[in-house]
Ligand code: ZN
């Protein structure tokens with residue numbers, strides 16, 4: 001059996017994704033579980049920014065016994081470990097994104113769909129907004145709002 005250079009870096013049978021997840025969980029005092037791995041794999045596989053319900057519906061097809069609460073806790077754990085970002089909105093809804101680098105989103109005001117926006121803002125534009133009196137800026141979130149191709153008609 002030939003092993004690729006990438007494969008030799010991980011214990012036998014463990015994918016790079018599993019290794020990354022295991023390391024991040026353990027660094028945060030959390031256990032690696034099949035449920036958490038399934039949730040993380042699904043988040044990595046999609047750019048659709050699913051809600052917890054959507055994650056549950058998909059992951060349940062692989063792990064029929066998983067509960068909505070377990071999925072929700074797994075998502076929060078991934079966010080806590082820095083492996084996912086939680087996008088929250090004024091109506092209390094939330095979506096999850098395994099892409100953790102700062103990037104802008106576009107959100108449909110009708111159906112709630114969220115998509116990535118290509119390109120990056122010049123961060124000097126952000127600097128031009130400040131400083132805000134008495135406020136330590138940690139970062140920014142940019143969201144374009146409007147109507148997606150399914151809702152515009
Ligand atoms: Zn829409």
Ligand code: MN
Pocket residue numbers: 049097099103105115116
């Ligand atoms: Mn995104």
